[in-house]
Every structure is written in C-alpha cells, then in structure tokens.
Amino acid sequence: MRVWFTKNGKVRFISHRDVARAFERAFRIEALPLSFTQGFSPRPKVSFGLALSVGHESDAEYLDIEFAETVPVAPLAAAITRALPEGIDVVEVVALADRAAALQEAVTAVEWEIELIIDDGAADASPTVVHDRVAALLDAPALVLERVRKGRTGTEDIRPVIRRITTLGPTERGTLIAVELATRPTSVRPAELIAALGTEFREGRVRRTRQWIERGGVRYEPIASDPRSVLEARAS
Template sequence: MAPKNQPVGGQAPVVQRLRLRYAKRGPLRFTSHRDFARAFERALRRAGVPIAFSQGFTPHPKISYASAAPTGVGSEAEYLEIGLQAEVDPEMLRRALDAALSPGLDVLEAVIAREGGGSLADRIDASHWRLELPQVDPAEAEAAVKAFQEAGEVLVERMTKQGRRTFDARQAVTRIAVTQQSDLPSEADGAPCAIIDLVVRQVTPAVRPDDVLSGLRAVAGLEPPVPPRVTRLAQGMLTAQGEIVDPLDADREPALPG
C-alpha cells in the first residue's frame, strides 16, 4: 500500500562505515541467516546504534553481509558492514552490540572501513572449516580423506534452488586433513572423535562442508553415526601459500603518515 505522499526530508547520510566480525556459537549455530538479520536489526535498536537508513518510503537500515555460514554450522568468522549516521568509537559499538545480542551470537571485532579499500566481498574467496565427527575412528577418517585427495573429481548431489544438482566437490578443496587436536574445546567427550581440517575456495555452485562429507561418503563410504559438528574458523583471501588473510586486515593497516 503506497500512500501518495513521500516522507518529508531524506534520511541522514552515512558518515562512517564499520566492519564487524561475529561468531555463531553453541546452540545458536542453528540460527539461520534470516534469523540473524532480524536479531541484528533489533540489536542495533537496543544498543542505540546511530544506524543510517536507505532513502524511500520504507527505509532499511544500512547493513551488508558477507557470505553467511549455513544454518546449523557454527562460525568464528562471519562478517558484515554497517553504515552510520554519526561517528562512534568502534570498540564501544562492539561492546554495545554484543550485549544487545543473545549470548552465542557474539560480536568479536569492529573496525572502521578504509575509504577506497574495496568491499568485504572482494576480500573473501575461501573458508577454513573444522569438521568434528563424533564416534568416528580417526584412522577411518584418515583413509577417507586420502581417497578424497587422490580422486581427480568427486561428484556429489545437492538440492539447490534450481533443483537437484550434481557437481564436483573436489576441485574447490585446497586443503583437507585429519588433525589430532582441535583449536576449540569439543563438547564430544570420551568417545573417539575424528576432526577434519578443511579449506575450500568459493566457487559456483558453492561447495559446502556437507558436500565434502557427501564426497567422503561417495569415495570411501564414510558414514558418521551422528551428525558432524561443523565450525567456520576463518574466511578471507587465499594466498599462494594456502593461508587465509583476514578481510579486516586491510582496514586495520595504519594510515600513511602525512
């Protein structure tokens, strides 16, 4: 229903852009991206953030998200950018927003976006994942990973918006290895638990951790008895050495003297 008259005056302009890294932890890893987006908008209001709005009759807050982790997958490295109509101290904003969100949706870092430094999306082309497979013998996982690596192509199937698609899950994987120790404490206790360290490049269609798990089933019949627990540890630019560069690094670089 669009009434005739447009609102008088415009929205205040953006005077500052901030980039945030946040985590989806524990039970709240089941938050979908849409759920998070709604919760984040409410958190902006609760925290009193001077968010800027788009013009028009139904103004939207200026928020843009970098690629979000799938529902059910934990993450230590989700990113978004917000446009503000008043300047704030990034650390104050981080604390205010973190307090306004439910525990488990944690705002970890906030930096001021450097002008002309490119968008967040331009600085992300790969993700680092950790896959915990409770009740899976690490040796069995090791064998499956080896078979996966040796295959030139591993075809997997997934339902996408376009319907059922078959695609290669192997090419996009730049690193896959069974590790002994996880970086974060696992909640699986006692029973054996295989942990897979995984780096995947962003391709189309996206290869997600569950596609790699489908691939491990396809090449080696690896069938975890309980659902694996997946966490995104990092995302960013993949270097020639196989390292991932934090997308906020470029904003953190000190300004040139002068």
Template structure:
C-alpha cells in the same frame, strides 16, 4: 493519473564499519534470517546511528557476507554497516555485543577499507566433528581424505532454491586431514574430527558437500549422527599455503 509521491532520499553513510561476530553454543541453530532480525533489534537497543536506504521502505544499510549455514558454529562471520555519523568502532562493538542474545558475540569492529568485504573472504577454515560407524574410524577417515585429495573431480548434488544442482566439490578443497586424538586437536577417543580449508568458488562449496564427496568415494565413511560444523576462520586464502589471513589485518 495521480502522480506518485516522491521517494524520500536518505543521506549517504558518513562512516562504514565492518564487524566480525561469532555464533556459539545453541546460537549456531540461528538461521541467517533470525540473526538479521536480532541484529537489527540490537542496533536499535544500542542506539547505533544507522544510515538508511532511500525509497518507500527504508531499511538500515547492512551488508552480510558469506554467512555460515544454519546449525554451524562460527568464530568468523562478517558484515558491514553504514552510519550517519562517525563513531568509535570499539564502542559500537561493545554496545552491540551487549545488546545481542547470548551466543551471538561481536568480536571485532574496524572502519571499512576500499576493498569490498566479499573480496577479502576468499576462503575459510573449518573443523568437522563426527562419529563414524566403522570399526576403525581414524583409519577410515584418513583413507577417505586421501581418496578425495587424490581425485581430480568429485561431483555431488545439493537441493537449492532452484532445484537439484550438481557440481564439483573437490575443486574447492585446499586442505583436508583428520585431527589426531590427544594431538592438540581436542578430539575425544572414539570420535573423529577433520580440518578442512575451502576456497570460496562459484557455486560455493560447503563442508556438508565435502562430507557427501567423502561418502561417495569411501562407502564406509558413514557418520552415525549429524556432524557438528565449526568455522574457525574466514578471510584471504593464500593459494600456495592454504593459510587464511585475517581480513581486518592491515
């Protein structure tokens, strides 16, 4: 039998950087796969000295963490890259930001610490903008939020790659409240906006799962158009205060 060719061994990363990036405007419709392709092209255009995996098909060492669903805007997406030489994080950030399409913005870069990135992303804060068909949408939104917070469990269903899955959406909700028009939340009259803080549990509960739970508990909570999801922050969740700490702080 012919012997298999030995697999090429790549040098291990000399430096790891963690990046925070945003998906803004029309870029919120970029899928995770599309972003991955755009990011790898940006790495090449920016001349970032990437480390590669070993094997027959080496690929750049990029680790993604808890990407927002397609269609959601976000100010707090995170990834980690491995480099073959030490680089200035700010220079890498600026070069990648310039190489990415409009709306995909690299906002921060720091050297990776010893704690795995995923362990630093235990919760996220969201704004949900929607229009309700109810006569008094603000009252309906407040009543729906109160009903969910008062419930012990609220099971919802979501179609996954392995089929329909049923799980408790209430368990992940740490904070949920309507934003008031004119109260600093920049909410237009006639519209409804919710502030939601989620713990990252298994399975991961998404904002649309919470909307399904609200509709199940309060039938007149019925969005007219697809809601607009906006991740405001993502990081270390304080279990007592439901505040989200910056994973790059300290």
C-alpha cells in the same frame, strides 16, 4: 565499519536471517545512528557476509554497517555484544575504507572444523578410517557431484575447490577434521564434503574457523588486528 563476530553454543540454531534481525535490534537498543536506504520502506544499511547454516558454529562471521554520523569505534564491540543474544559476541569492529569490496564478493576461501560421526554401530568413524578416506579423496583427480542449480540437475567437479583436509584427531563421538575450501568457482557445503568422504558419516559439530580474502597474492582475514592487514583491507 566491519564487524567481526562469533556464533557459538545454543544460538547456532538460529538462522542467518535471525542473526540479521538480532543485529538490527541490537543497533537500536544501543541507539547507534544507522544509515538507512531511501525509498518506501527504509532499511538500515547492513550487509552480511557468507550465510552460515542453521546449527553450524563460527568463530569468523562478518558484517558491514554504515552509520549516518561518526561513531567512536573503541566502545562499539562491547556495546553491541551487550545487546546481542548469548553466544553471538562481537570480537572487533574496524572502520573500512569507503570503497571496500562487499564481503560476499571479497571472501575467497573458508576454513572449517567438521566433526564426522556415525549413528550406525557397525560403521567406524575413528581417525584412522577417516584419515584413509581423506587421503583417497585428495588423491582423486576429480570429484563429480550431481547438483541442482536453478531447478536443473547438472554435474559439477568440486575437487578443485577442496584445498586442504587434515585429520585433527578423535572426538567423543567420532573424528574432527580441518578443511579449507575455496568459494569459487563453486562453493561446497560441509554436508556435501561429509557425504563425499563416506555416506555412513553423519555431521557432528561444524564450526567455521576462518574466512580469507585473497587478492594480488596477498591473503588476509576480513578483519585483522595486525594494522598492516587492516591497511591492506582498506586498500582493496
């Protein structure tokens, strides 16, 4: 089964691992017949998608679970939500094809809404300023960052994975932008993108709005209400 859930509000301050534990407890509270791994310390067969940083919200989180016996799908979303902390809501649960690709590998692009703010009164995070910075960044042929990977410092061009940045408009404290980032060949964190747009910008509200799986020219969300998309998901 694939579970689509959100993480909004105060609960955004818990970690990815905490979310996993909350789900495991919710499954037990609702007495769902989970499948367990074999071995000395059996773990429930639950696999999570891309991690979400502490403090970031999301409308599009996913996890896959395996049950030991057939479970009716329809009441699941409400039942699991009831046992979860406020702010983590299960939107939908669908049955997966047996050979569906693991979420971590399958997801190829992610969309974000990122609020840019400033805490220095002299700087400016208004939509006009942000718009110019965005244009400059997108015009650049390359955007080389120094990054530490496996303990070694190296450089990486993150420009190819930045697919789209749109200035949405002002917020109370700054400007909201919409961003689409590919997850391969490298992934970019919202904080890195913010720094690339301007070192005076700080991270305000950050929300993951969508995740995409792209294969063979077809693009779909890990769960979609459109039955055709679900079929495609199964076929993958």
